[in-house]
Amino acid sequence: MSVRLAIVSDIHHGTPSATKRGDTAMGLMDEFSHYVRDANVDQVLDLGDRISDVDHDTDLRLEAEVAEAFRAVEKPIWHLNGNHDRDHLSVAENEQILGQSLGHETQDIGGWRIALWRADTRILRTPEHSGFVLREADLLWLSRTVQAADRPLLVVSHVPVSGHSQIGNYYFQNNPGYSTYPMADRARAALAQARVPVVCLSGHVHWNTVTTVDGIPHLTQQSLTESFTTQGSPAGAMGVIELGETVRWDVVGEDPYRAEITPSVRRWTPVMPDFRDHPEQRTHTPKTES
Numbered sequence: 365m366s367v368r369l370a371i372v373s374d375i376h377h378g379t380p381s382a383t384k385r386g387d388t389a390m391g392l393m394d395e396f397s398h399y400v401r402d403a404n405v406d407q408v409l410d411l412g413d414r415i416s417d418v419d420h421d422t423d424l425r426l427e428a429e430v431a432e433a434f435r436a437v438e439k440p441i442w443h444l445n446g447n448h449d450r451d452h453l454s455v456a457e458n459e460q461i462l463g464q465s466l467g468h469e470t471q472d473i474g475g476w477r478i479a480l481w482r483a484d485t486r487i488l489r490t491p492e493h494s495g496f497v498l499r500e501a502d503l504l505w506l507s508r509t510v511q512a513a514d515r516p517l518l519v520v521s522h523v524p525v526s527g528h529s530q531i532g533n534y535y536f537q538n539n540p541g542y543s544t545y546p547m548a549d550r551a552r553a554a555l556a557q558a559r560v561p562v563v564c565l566s567g568h569v570h571w572n573t574v575t576t577v578d579g580i581p582h583l584t585q586q587s588l589t590e591s592f593t594t595q596g597s598p599a600g601a602m603g604v605i606e607l608g609e610t611v612r613w614d615v616v617g618e619d620p621y622r623a624e625i626t627p628s629v630r631r632w633t634p635v636m637p638d639f640r641d642h643p644e645q646r647t648h649t650p651k652t653e654s
Contacts, residue, residue, distance in 0.1 A: 366608035367474035370400045370439065371615075373411035373567030373601070374446065374587030377430050381416045383534055385589040385598040392588050392600050393433035399602045399616070400437050406473060408439050411567035411585065412446030412485065412522035420452040427453065427461045434462075442471075442480055446522045446568065447496070450486040468505045472515070476607045479509050481521045487542070496523060498545035507554035516561040516627065518607060524566035525551040526582035528575035534592035536569060543569050555580055561627035563611055572601070572621035574613075579631045581611070586619050594618040 377389035400408055415426040427449065434441055443462050445455065459466050471478045483502035487495060510517065525548040530536035536543040545551060555562055556578050564582040570590040575582045586593070586601035593599060600617035615621040639645040 365474045366606050367407075367476050368403070368405040368604055368606050369478075370396075370403050370405040370408045371411065371565070371585050371603040371605060372396055372408070372588055373585045374413040374570060374590065375410075375430060376413055376416045376448070376587060376589045378416035378418065378422075378426050383590060383592040383596075384416055384587070385591050385596075386416045388598045389589050390429065390433055392598060393430070394436065395600065396588070396602050397433075397436040397438070400439055403604050405439060405604060407478075408437055408441040409520060409565070410434070410441055410443045411520070411565075412444040413448045413567065413587070414446070415448055417448045417451040423449075423452045424457065424461070427458065431461050431463075442478075442520070444480065444482055444520065444522050445485050447485045447487045450484075468502070468509075470509060474607070476516050476518055477513055479506075479513075479517055479519045481506055481509075481519055483521060483523065483545070485522050495541050496545045498547045498551065503547070503550055503554060506551060507557060510554055510558045510562070513558055513560045513562075516607070517558060517563070518605075519555065519562060519564045521564070521566050523568050524582055524584050525555075525564070526575040526577050526584075527552070528573060528577075528582065530569070533569060533571060552577055552580075556631055559629060561629055563607070563625070563627050565605065572615055572619065574623050574625070579628055581625045581627060583613055583623070585615060586617070586621070590619075 375389050376384040376386045378386040414430040469480050530540045530543050562580045566584050570587040572586045573584045585603050586599050589598045599619040603615040606612040611625045613623045
């Protein structure tokens with residue numbers, strides 16, 4: 365039996381900021397409630413960044429307004445925090461507003477295991493470090509969850525760990541360090557421990573992509589209100605992922621996208637090191653004549 369999940373990401377409710385059309389978020393959330401009603405889904409995924417942060421009091425109000433908009437959605441919802449939800453608010457404050465725990469959890473549904481990997485998404489800005497921090501406890505939870513999986517696994521997070529190219533991305537082409545965790549390679553190594561098919565789904569980077577790493581497909585869904593790919597109009601991105609032997613992902617709106625994937629347990633051959641560091645390859649290097 366297949367599983368159908370509706371997806372919304374990076375709502376960014378609030379004052380417009382750069383290419384984020386936060387002024388359209390509430391109207392688009394009303395459309396999302398109708399989309400879910402018609403989509404025949406089992407569950408809804410909110411991938412985080414519900415607001416564009418301002419300060420503590422403003423963020424409390426904005427988050428509450430998004431939570432109120434979600435009440436019109438007639439299916440159960442799993443929420444994740446994005447970095448903008450965490451700039452001025454704690455995890456506990458987000459939990460209180462949304463009425464659910466925002467720690468890691470797994471849910472089994474229709475033959476699949478959904479791993480809600482709610483790794484810390486706060487961006488640190490200190491003289492020593494600017495960017496995300498992948499905390500050891502978050503990495504260990506992912507590793508143990510992947511090792512224990514006895515059925516196909518969908519790993520859901522706000523921040524992607526594929527490390528895929530950000531060329532052309534309005535925000536991240538020149539700021540790639542903010543598009544993922546600094547130890548994303550360790551997260552990918554944890555995913556490679558799986559003995560079952562794995563699919564990863566994230567938001568954060570504000571575009572629709574599919575990247576396969578070590579036989580594992582990594583999907584990122586476009587923001588609800590992003591406009592850098594849509595000439596100033598909000599993308600209105602709303603998606604459904606159908607999980608079965610084949611995974612079908614369909615995003616509607618002004619930036620539509622569709623993908624069909626057959627996840628596999630097979631992993632790829634380990635990569636070769638730099639040729640200059642490989643003894644066998646060094647013997648093939650022509651000597652420079654003196």
